[in-house]
Amino acid sequence: MTSEYWPLDDLCVRSGSIELRPPLPAEYEALADAAARETHVHPLIPFLEHASDTPMERGRRTLQWLWRNYGTWRPDEWSLALAVLDRGRLVGVQNVRARDFARDRVTQSGVWVFRDERGQGIGKHSRHALLHLIFDGLGAERSRFRAAADNRASLALARSLGYVEDPPPATGRGGARHFSLTADRWRARPHPVPAHIEGLDRALFMFGIGHE
Known part of the structure; x- marks a missing residue:
């Protein structure tokens, strides 16, 4: 049942076979299980960045x-986790976050597709749906994305979606490459699979825009 105090629960982005929505509490355990099965460190994913973690610890960090x-959500600093479903199957997580979004209109984002679901185009398709939410739903002007320097799949994904590589910041995590995509560049590209957003209007105030 949707809470009147938390309208984000109604948010959903659909694009072809892909659906993005806040994970249900009952799905948290499945996400933790998938993280526990990961066999490689992912330095830019908070719950998969610790090489010394046991599977149990990775699962706990995910929760x-x-x-x-x-628990830490504020309109001026938020992080939205969205479950990725492909034909109804839970296959990963997309994340978009921002600080002072109402002023800057800039987001950071990340993607994690389950180990046994990679190589099927799910990362690109779900990222396309997320960018539709970022630019066409929230009205962002720029979306930023970091990829590990040795993660060929993430680097290829960024370029295929029109991201342009930025110079590394003066301070920041080493071993990462930084990319950005502007709203103008996004809208100038073809979008062969349309995306549709539901349930956003009532939640805009939670992103620091719109009114409650």
Whole structure:
């Protein structure tokens, strides 16, 4: 049942076989299980960045990350985790976050597709749906994305969606490459699979825009 105090629960982006929506509490355990099965360190994914973690610790970190996203939410600093479903199957998570979004209109984003679901185009398709939310739903002017320097799949994904590589910041995490995509560049590109957003209007105030 949707809470009148938390309208984000109604948010959904659909694009072909892909659906993005806040994960249901019952799906948290499945996300933790998928993280526990990961065999490689992912330095830019908060719950998969610790090489010394046991599977149990990776699962716990995943739950803590999901809880923290909601527990620390403020309109001037938020982090939205969206479950990625392909034909109804839970296959990963997209994340978009921002600080002072109402002023800057800039987001950071990340993607994690389950280990046994990679190589099927899910990352690109779900990222396309997320960018539709970022630019056409929230009215962002720029979307930023970091990829590990040795992650060929993430680097290729960024370029295929029109991201342009930026110079590395003076301070920041080493071993990462930084990309950005502007709203103008996004809208100038073809979008062969349309995306549709539901349930956003009532939640805009939670992103620091619109009115409650």
